[in-house]
Amino acid sequence: MTSVPGPESIDDLLDRVHVVALPMRVKFRGITEREVALVEGPAGWGEFGAFPEYADDEAAHWLASALEMAWQGPPPALRSRVPVNATIPAVAAGEVPGILERFPGCTTVKVKVAEAGQELVDDVARVATVLQTRPGVRVRVDANGAWSVDEAAHAVRVLDQAVRAADASRAPGAGPVALDGPGLEYVEQPCATVDELVQLRERLAADGVRVDVAADESIRRADDPLRVIRAGGADRAVVKVAPLGGPRRLLAVAAELGVLVTVSSALDSAVGVSAGVAAAAALPGRGLPGHGEIFDDDDVANPTAGDAAAHSTNPAADPTVIPAAGLGTGGFFHEDVVETGALTLVDGHLPVCSVVPDPARLAGLRAAPDRRDWWLDRIRRCHAQL
Numbered sequence: 001m002t003s004v005p006g007p008e009s010i011d012d013l014l015d016r017v018h019v020v021a022l023p024m025r026v027k028f029r030g031i032t033e034r035e036v037a038l039v040e041g042p043a044g045w046g047e048f049g050a051f052p053e054y055a056d057d058e059a060a061h062w063l064a065s066a067l068e069m070a071w072q073g074p075p076p077a078l079r080s081r082v083p084v085n086a087t088i089p090a091v092a093a094g095e096v097p098g099i100l101e102r103f104p105g106c107t108t109v110k111v112k113v114a115e116a117g118q119e120l121v122d123d124v125a126r127v128a129t130v131l132q133t134r135p136g137v138r139v140r141v142d143a144n145g146a147w148s149v150d151e152a153a154h155a156v157r158v159l160d161q162a163v164r165a166a167d168a169s170r171a172p173g174a175g176p177v178a179l180d181g182p183g184l185e186y187v188e189q190p191c192a193t194v195d196e197l198v199q200l201r202e203r204l205a206a207d208g209v210r211v212d213v214a215a216d217e218s219i220r221r222a223d224d225p226l227r228v229i230r231a232g233g234a235d236r237a238v239v240k241v242a243p244l245g246g247p248r249r250l251l252a253v254a255a256e257l258g259v260l261v262t263v264s265s266a267l268d269s270a271v272g273v274s275a276g277v278a279a280a281a282a283l284p285g286r287g288l289p290g291h292g293e294i295f296d297d298d299d300v301a302n303p304t305a306g307d308a309a310a311h312s313t314n315p316a317a318d319p320t321v322i323p324a325a326g327l328g329t330g331g332f333f334h335e336d337v338v339e340t341g342a343l344t345l346v347d348g349h350l351p352v353c354s355v356v357p358d359p360a361r362l363a364g365l366r367a368a369p370d371r372r373d374w375w376l377d378r379i380r381r382c383h384a385q386l
């Protein structure tokens with residue numbers, strides 16, 4: 001073990017673990033049930049939910065995050081609530097309005113695109129339906145690395161035009177689409193590799209397409225999370241608490257990256273989401289390009305308090321302003337480990353709060369015995385790597 005607080009022994013840790021299987025409403029990442037292991041520690045609850053296909057060395061980061069939340073608790077918060085984006089899976093356009101209903105007040109919407117078996121027209125239809133249903137929202141898309149450079153260069157241009165064309169502020173018949181109005185906020189992980197992302201950014205610049213590229217998998221699954229930014233492969237970063245090894249590591253990485261970061265979930269239960277909210281709440285704010293009005297909220301708990309403020313490298317940093325976090329995934333579950341209402345979206349925001357699972361729900365959602373054994377074995381192996 002490292003010097004940070006943690007369980008006395010592996011048996012102490014395993015005694016505190018509850019493995020649950022959460023049934024999902026919508027297929028996401030190809031799954032309909034999400035298993036996670038929850039840990040009750042002296043400082044609160046932590047979540048270990050590394051995706052099953054991840055090897056132990058990668059999953060060990062997720063365990064470190066669970067232990068940090070359970071034995072140290074969250075870092076000091078700079079705000080009392082966190083703006084959240086709505087997340088639209090790669091569903092048929094007709095399902096979009098129903099999904100948006102589960103995201104009350106969200107002014108940013110993330111749309112999954114480039115799904116296997118679908119075409120760009122399906123992505124355009126989904127984005128257009130978002131803007132018809134919620135005129136004026138900011139739209140970002142996530143391709144999960146599925147496009148080639150050529151496909152991405154084309155798709156980003158088309159999707160950006162679709163957003164501009166739908167701009168609700170344009171009167172009918174007002175003439176050509178305004179090219180200086182807000183288009184796509186960013187495209188998340190358009191291509192799989194850092195080299196491709198670098199090439200894509202060069203292509204977009206040469207084509208005059210001014211859409212930011214955000215790296216997700218290139219940070220989450222990389223040995224060196226800073227590499228993609230240093231190589232010029234992305235303008236922004238999507239950061240997730242568990243894969244980076246906990247909220248404090250996320251804050252350190254964000255400070256080193258020096259670009260706008262979006263804190264996002266990894267399809268976490270309410271316990272894992274609360275760790276993401278804690279990290280987002282501790283993140284120093286920065287001025288956001290062209291969209292100040294949506295973020296001028298009054299959520300600052302104590303803008304001068306907390307270590308996190310010291311991380312800011314932007315002299316004009318505004319501690320109230322962060323990009324909407326991708327933490328609104330709780331609605332994808334039929335049932336979660338806390339009562340509905342405990343960690344609920346209000347006015348497009350999630351509250352900063354500690355989440356304590358309901359014992360009856362832990363029992364009702366308990367995973368099958370063989371799955372529990374699988375998770376306990378995995379925790380044992382990952383713990384040995386810390």
Ligand SMILES: O=C(O)CCC(=O)c1ccccc1C(=O)O
Nearest residue numbers: 087110264265266267326327329
């Ligand atoms: O960012 C969001 O809005 C939701 C989270 C999300 O999309 C996600 C959830 C689980 C695994 C991967 C991803 C992803 O961003 O690619």
Ligand SMILES: [Mg+2]
Nearest residue numbers: 142188189216
């Ligand atoms: Mg992503």
